[in-house]
Amino acid sequence: MTAPEAVPSTTAGAPDSPVISVRNLWKVFGPKAASIPASPELCELSRRELVERTGCTAAVREVDFDVAPGEVFVVMGLSGSGKSTLVRCLTRLVEPTAGQVLFEGEDILACDEKRLRELRRRKFSMVFQHFGLLPHRSVLDNVAYGLEIGGMSRAERRRRAGEVTELVGLSGYENHHPDQLSGGMQQRVGLARALAGDPDVLFFDEPFSALDPLIRRDMQEEVIRLHHEVGKTMVFITHDLSEALKLGDRILIMRDGRPVQCGTGDELVGAPVDDYVRDFVREVPRSHVLTLRWIMREVRPDDALDGPELGPDVVVREAIRAVLSSDRPVKVVRDGQLLGIVDDAEILAVVAGPDEGH
Numbered sequence: 001m002t003a004p005e006a007v008p009s010t011t012a013g014a015p016d017s018p019v020i021s022v023r024n025l026w027k028v029f030g031p032k033a034a035s036i037p038a039s040p041e042l043c044e045l046s047r048r049e050l051v052e053r054t055g056c057t058a059a060v061r062e063v064d065f066d067v068a069p070g071e072v073f074v075v076m077g078l079s080g081s082g083k084s085t086l087v088r089c090l091t092r093l094v095e096p097t098a099g100q101v102l103f104e105g106e107d108i109l110a111c112d113e114k115r116l117r118e119l120r121r122r123k124f125s126m127v128f129q130h131f132g133l134l135p136h137r138s139v140l141d142n143v144a145y146g147l148e149i150g151g152m153s154r155a156e157r158r159r160r161a162g163e164v165t166e167l168v169g170l171s172g173y174e175n176h177h178p179d180q181l182s183g184g185m186q187q188r189v190g191l192a193r194a195l196a197g198d199p200d201v202l203f204f205d206e207p208f209s210a211l212d213p214l215i216r217r218d219m220q221e222e223v224i225r226l227h228h229e230v231g232k233t234m235v236f237i238t239h240d241l242s243e244a245l246k247l248g249d250r251i252l253i254m255r256d257g258r259p260v261q262c263g264t265g266d267e268l269v270g271a272p273v274d275d276y277v278r279d280f281v282r283e284v285p286r287s288h289v290l291t292l293r294w295i296m297r298e299v300r301p302d303d304a305l306d307g308p309e310l311g312p313d314v315v316v317r318e319a320i321r322a323v324l325s326s327d328r329p330v331k332v333v334r335d336g337q338l339l340g341i342v343d344d345a346e347i348l349a350v351v352a353g354p355d356e357g358h
């Protein structure tokens, strides 16, 4: 399927400049790592060839992207594709080998240790798969830990910790210890701890991978709810496409350290750039992800144009009933302009399966 008229990207037209800008970012592990990005010849090699020739692993190669304010940006890929290394490079938990990372316009790679500590304390927060809670401290004191390190007074940090503990649904558990909580609740403590310092960006490194599927779904809902409530910019790593589609405004798909495709869920499902992405999205129910802009057709002279109207961003699933129950084709309209037509045939082609009708 080819992209229909220009699909607006989430960041297009955003009034604010990006929170994070990544340009030509590299992380190479091994001897003389810096010589790899500097050599056009070595840059061309596959990861395997590179290891054989130089003993170096290019964990992240030539990565570019921007994250808009308030966006949930997901990095996805198979194990070893470089997701963790990439995200750790953004806060310099891993030192990048080459390239540029701007945070709110500031060059992160040029920061000294003091400034980095300040950024990590005030601007960034991380949530990891392993919660890293302090076992001898209560929930409230775990949540308040970062604030304590930051020098906030006891009364003030307990007030703030109480606020975010309530925000993540743990009211009543303030005095419990981590070993008295289920995995999902422990991860809520992790979330509260990350939110306590009111950071600008939350980084999540596969935070829910170790949780049971049902708890995991709860936690995904929790992140969506928190995102609506606090509106933070989030960078989220996962290897699970359904999680990526559920949470991400945009998704960057990585393979062998390289970015393969970056786009909204419907862009990845509607127009995968290669077989790797196509394989990833094969199982996705297309009617849950594609919007009417992807399935509408051009208006024909014999079309009745007095049918119902829907917007181009309506998800197919949400439009099925309206289209099938109308004896007139549905007009896809934006700002009063007729963009196309969706009739029973277009709906059935999507619902019947990925290869039908395309």
Ligand SMILES: Nc1ncnc2c1ncn2[C@@H]1O[C@H](COP(=O)(O)OP(=O)(O)OP(=O)(O)O)[C@@H](O)[C@H]1O
Pocket: 029, 030, 057, 058, 059, 077, 078, 079, 080, 081, 082, 083, 084, 085, 086, 239
């Ligand atoms: N400290 C290190 N030293 C050498 N190689 C490393 C190091 N850290 C990561 N790598 C290599 O870099 C590549 C990318 O690893 P990374 O952990 O970033 O991938 P990932 O997509 O996050 O994988 P996973 O989902 O399994 O965590 C892998 O080949 C890994 O072996």
